[in-house]
Amino acid sequence: MPRSSFIFTSESVSEGHPDKVADQISDTVVDFMLAKDPEARIACETLVTTQRIFLAGEIRCRGVFDLETHPDTEGWAPGVRDEIEQRVRGTIRNIGYEQDGFHWQTASFENHLHGQSQHIAMGVDESGNKDEGAGDQGIMFGYATDETPDLMPATLYYSHRILERLAQDRHNKVVDFLEPDAKSQVTLAYENEVPVKATALVVSTQHTRALSNDAGQKRLRDYVMTVFEEVLPKGWLPGQDTIYVNPTGLFEIGGPDGDAGLTGRKIIVDTYGGAAPHGGGAFSGKDPTKVDRSAAYISRYLAKNIVAAGLARRATIQLSYAIGVAEPLSILVDTHGTGTVDEARIEAALPKLVRLTPKGIRTHLGLNRPIYQRTAAYGHFGRTPDADGGFSWEKTDLAEALKAALR
Structure with missing residues (x-):
């Protein structure tokens, strides 16, 4: 009981914690590339330590990286690597690191991002009659509770x-x-x-x-x-x-001088502080075709709208996906004994209101925008939606439609 x-x-x-420094750098790279190409594919990992910044991962981005067009520069368009470095250093400067052990201006910088695997692209990309598939398998959770005005x-x-x-x-x-x-x-x-x-x-x-x-x-x-x-x-x-x-x-x-930082090591801080389950993947450094990120956002959106609609005081959503497959494999709604409507009815109603494919999620929430660096400190959830589309998953604009569907 x-x-x-x-x-x-x-x-x-804080934003200056070494792991959060890494998250913010990775999402700076995501924003840079989505601003150049809204259909970019990015998986950027960052390591920061004493006076060192190290990027690694896989990318595909028109106007930024193309091995056929720019073979002599390992695929990079002229000047782009320098621009990425300056954006990264700017992020560290804005956090406030001007210390002997970690300084935005003097720390060494290495960029080892490279092209995305063609095998992954083949399974994920939309083509012919094939819908865009999930970028990986996995489970994602969303949660909302009426404990605070932000439903966190x-x-x-x-x-x-x-x-x-x-x-x-x-x-x-x-x-x-x-x-x-x-x-x-x-x-x-x-x-x-x-x-x-x-x-x-x-x-x-x-x-x-x-x-x-x-x-x-x-x-x-x-x-x-x-x-x-x-x-x-x-x-x-x-x-x-x-x-x-x-x-x-x-x-x-402190900071990266006191303890090395890596992207994706503060996932409970990013989500619900341990009050709800977390899926298998981190968010930062990933473009919105990656369901680790986008499906976690839509799960929060659905859970928040369930609570905002008065259908429950607490709600957890679980979605699951397979790589290359568009539709979710499962949808679970758990209202923790606080619901006013049968959970199975809510589960049936949600896919009729929001298409839960990767492309459907990105379209509904408007995720193909450079809106991610701001998410990488102080939580991805419980934030105020921005006029430019940031934190769109925090809106409660589905609540009335959800209530109507369950009358």
Whole structure:
């Protein structure tokens, strides 16, 4: 029997966390290529470490990469590799890395992206009577809950908001002692499935040398406490003995200099903080033909619209795909005992409202656009839809049609 009262924890990491630096670089490359060719195919992995940036993966992009047209430059159009490097360095600069151990301007850069396998292209591309197939096999999940206005788990919602506030204060020079790398963790007590208070809070944040003494650490703790007080609902703060700020002590060396970063290693931070299942793949670095990304987005969209329509207080969607096959192999709706409509009826209604093929998903959500670098920090979900099509999967414009289909 599901528990109605319990304690649950989620964590988040900042835009300066080394794995998130890698995610943002990979999605910078995705955006660059989709801006050149909306039908581009991209699978870009990034490694960052002390004063090094390393790209690898497979691409196909008109005007950027064509082995037949540009054999003397290994397929690259003139000037494109330099442009990619400058975009990547710009992303690191915007995050704020100007440290001896990792500097946007002086870190070495290597680009080992190469052409996409023709065997994969053959199975995925649309041709003749064949619809565009999924770029890989896999399972994808979407989730929504009425715990917050964004229909996200409260533990992750507040973990993100705490770090966003630290980053905002750093960028706006409200404080002068924060560096880009940081992590947060929020533990909440739930009563009758509703979050009512925090029982533990953790922030570890990189700081300047000026705070590397007892007085500096007190100053840091006092500042973080004001962030907790302003971000969390009134009365939610736990006792001082369960609030941890830099619990290991000093945190001067951080970012890629302190720990190597790789694309796709923070997938629970990207999704639902552990409150819902995650599929087999990461999102960043992949164009929207990759169902790891696009089907996870449509799953969130469907789950959010189910909750927004009042059909359930919580909803999980699972989709599954096979490489080269257009239609999903399965659709599962789980409303966790909170639904007002039979789940099988919802499962039957969803494919009639949204075509759940890779091309259908991309068309419905408008995903063939350079909108991905902004997703690569502070979560892919629970964000505000942008005027240019970013975070389109956060819209609730399907709710009325869904209610009508289930009357």
